[in-house]
Amino acid sequence: MTTTLDFSDVRNWLVDPRTDKGIRFLGDGGDWDYHSYADLSLAARRSAAAMTAAGAQPGEVVCLLMPTSYPTLCAYFGAWAAGLTPCMITPPSLTSSTEYVELVSSILRRARPVLMITTERHQDIADSALAAADLPGRAFLHREAEEPVEVPKAGPDDLAILQFTSGSTGVPRGVPVTWQNLAVNVSCTRAWSDWSEDDSVASWLPLYHDMGLVGTLLAAVCSQADLWLMQPAQFLRDPGRWLECMTRATITAAPPFAYEYAVERIAAERIASWDLSGWRTAFVGAQTINPAVLDRFVQATAAAGFDRGTLTPAYGLAETTLGVTGTDHGAPPLAVQVRPDTLRFGQRVELTRQLHLGAEPVPTRNGWLTGCGGPRLGTRISIVDQDGVELPPGHLGEIRVSGETVTAGYTNDADSGGTRFAPDGLHTGDAGFLHAGQLFVLGRMGDSLKVRGRNVYVEDLEAAVVEATGLSPSRCVVISAPETERAGVLLLVEGGRRGWEESAYHTLRSRLGVEPRIRFAVGNRGLIQRTTSGKPRRRGMWQRLQEGTLKASIVEPEVPA
Amino acid sequence: MDNAFDESTGYAIIAAMAPHPLPRVGAETHLRDDLMFDSIRLIELAMALERQFRLPALDLNESADLTTAGDVLNLVRRQLKTGGRA
Numbered sequence: 001m002t003t004t005l006d007f008s009d010v011r012n013w014l015v016d017p018r019t020d021k022g023i024r025f026l027g028d029g030g031d032w033d034y035h036s037y038a039d040l041s042l043a044a045r046r047s048a049a050a051m052t053a054a055g056a057q058p059g060e061v062v063c064l065l066m067p068t069s070y071p072t073l074c075a076y077f078g079a080w081a082a083g084l085t086p087c088m089i090t091p092p093s094l095t096s097s098t099e100y101v102e103l104v105s106s107i108l109r110r111a112r113p114v115l116m117i118t119t120e121r122h123q124d125i126a127d128s129a130l131a132a133a134d135l136p137g138r139a140f141l142h143r144e145a146e147e148p149v150e151v152p153k154a155g156p157d158d159l160a161i162l163q164f165t166s167g168s169t170g171v172p173r174g175v176p177v178t179w180q181n182l183a184v185n186v187s188c189t190r191a192w193s194d195w196s197e198d199d200s201v202a203s204w205l206p207l208y209h210d211m212g213l214v215g216t217l218l219a220a221v222c223s224q225a226d227l228w229l230m231q232p233a234q235f236l237r238d239p240g241r242w243l244e245c246m247t248r249a250t251i252t253a254a255p256p257f258a259y260e261y262a263v264e265r266i267a268a269e270r271i272a273s274w275d276l277s278g279w280r281t282a283f284v285g286a287q288t289i290n291p292a293v294l295d296r297f298v299q300a301t302a303a304a305g306f307d308r309g310t311l312t313p314a315y316g317l318a319e320t321t322l323g324v325t326g327t328d329h330g331a332p333p334l335a336v337q338v339r340p341d342t343l344r345f346g347q348r349v350e351l352t353r354q355l356h357l358g359a360e361p362v363p364t365r366n367g368w369l370t371g372c373g374g375p376r377l378g379t380r381i382s383i384v385d386q387d388g389v390e391l392p393p394g395h396l397g398e399i400r401v402s403g404e405t406v407t408a409g410y411t412n413d414a415d416s417g418g419t420r421f422a423p424d425g426l427h428t429g430d431a432g433f434l435h436a437g438q439l440f441v442l443g444r445m446g447d448s449l450k451v452r453g454r455n456v457y458v459e460d461l462e463a464a465v466v467e468a469t470g471l472s473p474s475r476c477v478v479i480s481a482p483e484t485e486r487a488g489v490l491l492l493v494e495g496g497r498r499g500w501e502e503s504a505y506h507t508l509r510s511r512l513g514v515e516p517r518i519r520f521a522v523g524n525r526g527l528i529q530r531t532t533s534g535k536p537r538r539r540g541m542w543q544r545l546q547e548g549t550l551k552a553s554i555v556e557p558e559v560p561a
Numbered sequence: 562m563d564n565a566f567d568e569s570t571g572y573a574i575i576a577a578m579a580p581h582p583l584p585r586v587g588a589e590t591h592l593r594d595d596l597m598f599d600s601i602r603l604i605e606l607a608m609a610l611e612r613q614f615r616l617p618a619l620d621l622n623e624s625a626d627l628t629t630a631g632d633v634l635n636l637v638r639r640q641l642k643t644g645g646r647a
Contacts, residue, residue: 027619092625093600094593100625125625233622237603420579506581510597512615513579 003195004187004377007156007179010222014081017041018224022365025070026230026241035070037224040077042368044071045148047078051115054140058083058152060114061162065089065106065122066142068207068231075117075142076207077221080160081150085176085553087111087162088208096123102173104134107164110174110412115140115558132348136428147547156180161218162411174411177320182218184377184404185321191376192312192318192326193251193281196439200226202245202252205236209505213323215253240266243301246279248336253283253314261294263300274474277305285314287450288443289370290485291335292362308332308358315441319419321384321405325439327373331356334371334438338484343442345543349433351397366482371438380425383402383434386539388424393434398445418447418539431482443482445539451487451513452483458489458538461511465491469500475526476510479538481519481545488517490545492552494525521545566641571634574613578606586612590633596630606633616640 018245022036024102056062062079064086066072079086086154092100110130118126120137126139137171154157154160160182163175193199201220205212221226235242237269239262246252259282263271284294298308309330335355340363342350357364363369364454375381382390383397389416402425407420418429431442443449448457458478466473475494482488489512491504501520508518529537544550567590576586579596588643590596598606607619622628627636 091623093622094598094603094628095625096628097625233604233620234599235606236601237618507594509581511592513597513599 002041002189005222007154007183010179010183010186010218011080011151011154011162013037013221013224014044014077015357021224021226023070023073023221023227023229026234030241031056032228033070036220037413040070040073041081042148043074043144043533045151046144046146046147046421047074047083047142048080048082048084048151049147051078051082051084051117051140053145053148054115056082056084056114056375059085059158061085061087061159062115062117063087063111063113063328063503065091065104065116065118065126066468067091068229071119071142072207073217073473075146079153081149081182083116083154085159085162087113087164087174088213089116089164090206090208091122092125094464097128098336101125101132103406103498104129107172107174108133109136110172111162111164117142119439136372154511155182161213163213163318164339167208169266176411177214177321177466180404181321182214182222184379185214185294185323186219186222187327188323188379188405189215189283190223190330190377192283192323192373193313194329195223199223199251199280200249201226201241202228202230204230204242205254206232209286210316210318211253211255211283214317215285216284219251236261238362243271244274246282247274248278250280251280251283252281253285255286256293256393257287257291257330259284259297263297268300268303271301272303274304275410276301277307278308279306281312283314283323283326284370285316285372286324288441288482288487289313289372290364290484291333291357291368291370292474292485294333294357294370295362298358300334303506311357313370313372315399315430315432315439317419317428318423319407319428320401321407321459324399324405325373325375328369329437332359334436335362335368336368336371336435336440338367339369340484341548343396343484344546345396345431345445345539346391347396348394349435351435354436356373363518364485369440369442369484371436372441373438375401375403377403379405381434381439382425383432383542384427388422388427396431396442397435398422399428399432399439399441401428413428418445419503442484443487446478447538449480449487449489449512449516451481451516461489461508464507465504465560468503471500471504475528477536477538477541479536479542479545481517481542483517486515487512488515488519490519490521490541490554492502492521492523492528492541492550494523494527497502501557519554519556521550521552521554527552564636568634570613571610571637572630574609575606575630575633576644580603586630588629588634590630592628592633594629607640608636
């Protein structure tokens, strides 16, 4: 019987920490460094004292640019202990410092942190970002003061954390999460995993990502459960270290690519040497879930006693704190095959087959989708048409979410892209349908797509195509065109095929990676539908593509030699 | 320990590990925009370079200004100079 947490429970560990449970951090030598919740609480209260001494006042925001480590958690929860709202910043990767400073300063301008906490490694770049955001002061190097603070009280509507979702260039969107939002969402995670006091968590997910932060770190810490924490690079170098954790830990979460990556790279004998029969919940989310990938994971881990009912496909987003739906604990995932030509907005989706994972092999392609279960506690979902009118089960429409896990909206009126907060709930901008009591998610409608758990915005793709090809911005547009098992984009161009194809393909492929489908639609003037203010009607064009009424020749370019 | 650094071998490894291999990879070739590296493929590249040049773990992720093939080989060169104790 899983108990729900209220807003004061999720922060109570700071004042009443356990000495017998804690967090293990993977060291570079393969050893685990253990800190109990009592250690973490004391270090957090000392870190809080250092932040307070530096001028931070309760209610203010602090940003953290730090890797997964014990000091990072001391600083993160130090912010809680000081009555501050922590916000993790994505570290640089494959980017010039100019581009990176621009990105971070746009976040800082919205978050308006009183401190930017970092380590020596990123001190200079943090200073540059503060200056670029016109914020006073220098980066604050994480440290602890001698005398710990007393943890102040907080109300249910005070802010617990601030998450940023990657928006289109220069427009990251801040999502403030209250203690009440957090308590409800962590309680949902506990309900999906049939949480008991003996459960423990393992994770390698980045802490600047909603699933890594809320779904694993905060779910474990707020419950004072044993937690094994790794850095993403440690997982990528040897994914076996993650699965090996699951011989002791009972709950984990990752995008589907990680389950595939793990079984592709770990020798079968090594997997067979483990006992994975105690692994109770494996959340799968953050990108379209191809059931064939889950099937391969089940086959590869059968010798280790992994139970297919452990897999828990889930759907969620930062705007709803995190999880919205998940499958019933212990139930094997449900896969359905849809007729692709019936995936039309507002229409009934025709299913040709359905099966429970493990009953028979799932073909890799041919229109299969994985059921992501249903909501828990007070969360409600519905499928609505473009006017917000609820559609019957089995019809494709936009996923709408309401309940106390939905946050209040973006900070500073950030441009919301295709996701919209409304009085009747959050209009997610994701297309899906309900079947057999479960949510089936097709993906973003028109404006963005998920690539390995990361949001890619079509405006960014469009700008890059224009820059690379010299096509006029008024004559080309990129829309997201999701397929059942993978993401996809369509580049619409008014005019002819005159030598832009190779550079357009290359530009899109470099930003999307190898997986998503890339297609071109070339047609006459009028192909691109626009609003009276000149904005492309991406959702409308996506609908026409689905209906086969787009007046264009559609080609799928080959990889240029 | 053989610390000899052969630049053309370095570029050949980068080309071979690239999600989108190009026939010519040089100092200015962009890891993300030209070769389509993402953070996962970057780790695999780091591991291949460590094996070839017998280096301790190279940190290619979470670094700013590591954007071209030349940047990667400069990091390898620095590691070799310090005997892997950079």
